[in-house]
Structures are given as structure tokens and as C-alpha cells.
Amino acid sequence: MSHHDHPPFFSSWRRAYVFALVLFAVEVALLYVFTLRFS
């Protein structure tokens, strides 16, 4: 695997996955709040 496959920003891909998961959870939470507010 090349140097480019291990950039410092995502030193751990696991951190990137958790970040994406948290963002997804926030999106669902916002949609739920939207549902409660407008129904």
C-alpha cells in the first residue's frame, strides 16, 4: 500500500467511519425534529 493510502488526517480509518456515522445520526435526528415540528 502506498504512502497516499495512509494520510495523516485519517490516520485511523475507523475514526473516519465513526465521523460518518455520527453525521448520519445527526441527519436522522434533525429529520425527526423536523417531523415533530411540522406534523
Place this chain on the structure above:
Amino acid sequence: VNRIDYIVLFATILAIPLYGLWRTYNHPNLREYLKGDKTIRWGTIGLSVLATQAGPITFLSMPGQAYESGIGFIQNYFGQPLALIVVCAVFVPIYQRLRVFTAYEYLGQRFDKKTRLLGGFLFLIQRGIAGGITIYAPAIILSALLGWDLNLTIWLAGGFVIIYTVVGGTKIVSLTQRYQILVILIGMALAFGIAVYRLPPDLTFGNALEIAGKMGKLQAVDFSIDPSKRYTFWSGILGGFFLSLSYFGADQSQVQRYLAGGSLRASRIGLLFNAIVKVPMQFLILLLGAMIFLFYQFEKPPLFFNQPAYQRAAESASEPKLQALQTQFDEVFAQKRELLQSTESNPAWSAQVQQLDARARAIRDDTKKVLVEGGANPKSKDSDYVFITFVLQHLPHGVVGLLVAVIFCATMSATSAVLNALGSTTAVDFYRPFRPDRSDHHYVVATRWLTLGWGIVTIAVASFCNLVENLIEAGNILASVFYGSILGLFLVAFFLRRVAGSAVFFGAVLAQTMVLVLFFTTNIGYLWYNLIGCTAVLVFAWILQSTIFRPDGKAAAASS
């Protein structure tokens, strides 16, 4: 549609592929033709993956879906971010490490030739038909509303795609998709802005959301466990997860997008970008549908959006029935508008508006029955015509051309990815193993011919298929029937290390047969076929490996 619209339309749909041809024209080797080169970075991969999934059906049907049933369809995408993370963590590193051209090549390395061919075969059938629907769906709607010849529209959407995909391979597909999706996003944002702007001046955006919410159009998330409900959080997370895992992990039209360029990092970031933006993007498209719904509460909508079908029936013996329905519809519309414009002090307001809306919907359903009786079968769901009718009747010239270009761009981007994948799979998995040791150039030429062949097949499917009721669901149903078994093959490969080729092959054949029998004999929600097919492959493969295909022959002894 006037001259300005045609200039915008043709300039947009021709400029992008011509630019792509200019940028990518060279004499590629097989690797470059199938995977592009290092200039393809994560941004291009991310947009390309987004463009491949977001076909014309997404932009034509989805606002209509929200117009009809609200924005709850968003929940079908809830499984996707989770699936994309699994694809990043499990599938992508394996594909990149083994440097495979197609996902099914990996099956050949892990199991045997017949399992590789089975995976490729299931993909080719499913995608070959789905590719035809991708071209046919927008063509039938645009040709009906714009008065164009259907076959000409099919060839306009499909013919040009075939040429540039055959010439440029993966690199041109990725490059053109990047610009096509940008045109699509700009067009949809404009449509959204204009839909909100065209609402009555005294209605703020917040008030508009309040009214749409009270009319039951803004329920995005529903945690109900009632199985009769079509879209819930749970069915979206579970069913959507398996559908997305199959689509992104095992469908070559997507695998080829994120393997382009050959960098593990670029593939992963491109996919994670999709995990983050997909739900908000689909939400805004559905919200656009809700805004169009609201717009038509103040501006009288046609009784039936598919006007050509309506006109055909109106010219027949059905005319008096349609007149009566039109009168009822006008009355209901006037009452509803009056109620919406009144102050909301009446506590029963919401129930009254919803009741009138249900009445209007019932009249539209009756209209459809009259149309069918009158021999003017509308062929596709009327809600598929909502968005394009709004565009053609209420957007300014120039923007109309851009929005029709959006539909063509979406058709071209999705179709190019499909043709690229069909040609590559046939060449790499079906042709090369039986004609080994030929030159690299030979395989590039063969792939080009096979891509051309698949282009003709998809156009033939588009020309001869008779569309089922709902465009979005036609594609998803077809995918769900086949994807479960394909995904099962890959999950066995990754997680059941002791299962070998013959067990998984016959397990997948059994599972696919079972899904087809269930599909034709029961009424199970289509998203569940992914889970059923996939689980069946895992269970059957494991059982077959433990019994008939047990390596030491103990099974045979035990059974005797």
C-alpha cells in the same frame, strides 16, 4: 419549450460529452480503459458514484412521490450510509489489494470459475433490463409531454451515451458524470428556489412548511413497527441496508466507479462523501415535491397530470364522464383554497383540509379509471408527470431547457456507468477467460464491441418494454429480486472462509430460485427480497458445505 430552451438543452447535453471526448481521447491500455488513471481523485469518484445512483427516475418520480404520499420515502435511504461504511471497510480494501477489474473477478479468485460466471450472469441480466428502464422511463414522459417521437427520444438519450462510453471507457464516464451531476444539482436547486418563490406572496417559507405539515406531507421519520406501513425507519434501515450493500458492494456499475483511479484512499473518501450527502440530497428533492404540492394548492393543477393520455380520452366517448369529474375537482379545489387562505383559528381546520385533499385524490383515481376504460391507458403513474408538468408550465424559458437537460444528463450519466460495467463484465469475466493470452489491445477492442452490443441491447429493451406502474419501484423491485443472491455470494466469500466454490454456487442457485418463486407467488414488500436472498445463500451454502460438499467425504458415509 421554445428556441431558448432547445439551445440550453442541446448545448448542455452535447457540451459535456464533447468536452469529455476531447479530454480523454487517447489509445488506452486495458487497465486505463477499465479503471481510468491516477487523475481520477476522490471528488470525481464521489460525484460519479452519486451520479450513477441518481438516475432520471430519481429526478422525475421522486418529487411526484412526495406530492402524492409525502416525504416518508426518505427512510428508504437510511440503510445507505451504514452500507457504505461496510463497503469502505470490507469490500474496497479487498478489491484494491487484488487489483481486480470487476467484482466478479474476485469471486473467481476466492471460489471458482462457475461462481464467478454466476455472479456476473445475475448482474448482466438485472442491469441489462434496468438499463433499458433507465432510458425508457424519461423518454416515455418527455416524448408524451413535448410531443417528440418516442423512439427518437430513446435514441437521443441512449445513442450519444453509447458513442462516448465506447470510445472513452471508465475515464470519460467518470469525467462526464462529474459535470452532469453538477448540472443536475444546479437545475434542481433552481427548481426548488422557483417553486418556493411562486408560492403566494403572503405565505412565508415557514408558513408553507406548516401547511404542508398539517396536510400530512412532511412526516420524514416514522418509528412505527406496523408491517403494513410501506416506509418506516426500521424497513429503511434494514431493507435499505441490504439493498445498498448489494448495490455498492457487488454491482459492477458502482464498483467500477469507486475502483477508478486505483487509490484505496480516494475510493474510501469518495464513498464516505456519498454516505454523508445522500440523505440530505434526497430530502431536498422530496421537499421540492412537497413545495410543488403546496404550489398546486393555490394554483389549480390539471385534473390529470399526464395530459396527452387525458386528451386522448377526452376526444373519445369518455368526454361526458371526464367533464363531470372536472366539475367536481374544480369545486373541491375552490373549497380547499378558500380554507387554506382563511385564518387557522378553526381547530378542525387540519382535518377539513386533509378530507378535501383525500376527496381530490379520489377524483383523480376515478379519472384514471375513466381513462383506462376509454382506452387511453396512461402506462405510468400520474405522479411521475407532476414535476415535469410543473417545470413545463410554470418555470421561465431557459430554465425549462435546463431542467429537461437535467433529465437527459441524469439518463446519460446513469446509462454510461451501466454500459461501461456491462461491457467490462462481459469482456473480463466471460470473454477473457475463454480467450486467454491475447494482446492488451485485443481486449480493449473486444470491450468496446461488447459495450456497443450492450448499448444496442438496452436501447432494444427500452424500445420494446411496456412500463410497469411506478418508475422508481420498477428499478428497485428488479434490483431487489437479484441483488440478495449476488450479495450472498460476496458475504460467503468474506465471512464463511471454509465454504468452497460448489457449495456457494448451488446455494446461490437455490436461493435465487426461491426468491423468484416467492416473488411470483407472494406479496412480500420488495425490499425484503434482499435480506431473504442474501440470508438464503449464506444458509444454503453453509448447509451444502457441511453435507454434500464436505471435503473428507464423511457426509456421504453419514447419509448411507
